[in-house]
Amino acid sequence: MNDDRLRQILREGDPAAQDTALSEDEAHAMRRMVLTAIPEPRRRLVWLPALATGAAALLVLALAVSHGPWHRTPAPPAPPVRVAAAPAPAIAPPPPLAPAAPHQEPVKSSRPARRLHVRHHAASMAVASVSKQPALAASGPAVREVQFSTPGGTRIIWVSSSSSL
């Protein structure tokens, strides 16, 4: 069977030879159905909840990034150790300290420095890392106290008393 004969058979038996088109009623019904199937613009609001959720998530993420704990400025370095020198009393100046302190009592405390400071040196609370205790009495022995505070919170207090010289 050659191609021409095949084509002839196909055209003789063309399924659409009689069914060439939709009837007018069928076409109208189909047209109406197709045109009513167009999605309404309101259906686009289906995306609104998803959009709102996404925006909220982004906002939370942005806030977390900008205000998170990892974004805080680092703590300032510990202030340099300052040595508080007590003013010399007017009446009885204390004798000068020996070059090598003969009697030093280092007190290392692991308790919170401020509490210690409040308990023992309430008068000098204004200075956090320096405690200065003037002479207890004009006639008494001069006492010098040197405090060191470490960044970890440990405070070392050196007390020098002239009476122990």
Next chain:
Amino acid sequence: MTTSAILDRPQPQTATDRLARLFDAHHERLFRLARRLSSDREEARDLVQEAFLRAARQPGAVPGGEKPEEAWLVRTLVNLCRDRYRRLGVRSRAAVEIRREERETVPRHPEEAAVARATVQAALARLSPRRRAVVVLHELEGVAVREVARLLGVAEVTVRWHLLAARRDLASLLLKEDPK
């Protein structure tokens, strides 16, 4: 109103107008193709309707211009045929066999044309949807190979290959009916 007259009208603005123009311009041609690609009139009508419904649901998917939108509709129709062929493959093939048996019992002399149509229909039903579309477009509608390739979105060599294979298959199927 002819298709060219419909297409010559000013371009509509709304999606509804565009879809209405698309339907008016192409539904007859699409139904003819569907009728040749399907087993009966009802199926052809369903296929055409589904193709236009797809255009309605995805108006942005339909390209602009007469030929691109025609090609889009034809491809959609062929794809719908393929989906149906796969989904109902076993059942429809069985139905074709039944129809063939029924046809063979029909006496030849009263309705020779009906017998010829049934024979061709049964032979075409044996082809895969794409191959059948190639045969229908080229052999029955007289569309050139290049145009068939454009409509189906395949290469010309693919169309020629499908034509060659379809002619071979159809010849072997129809030879039993027409030994001339």
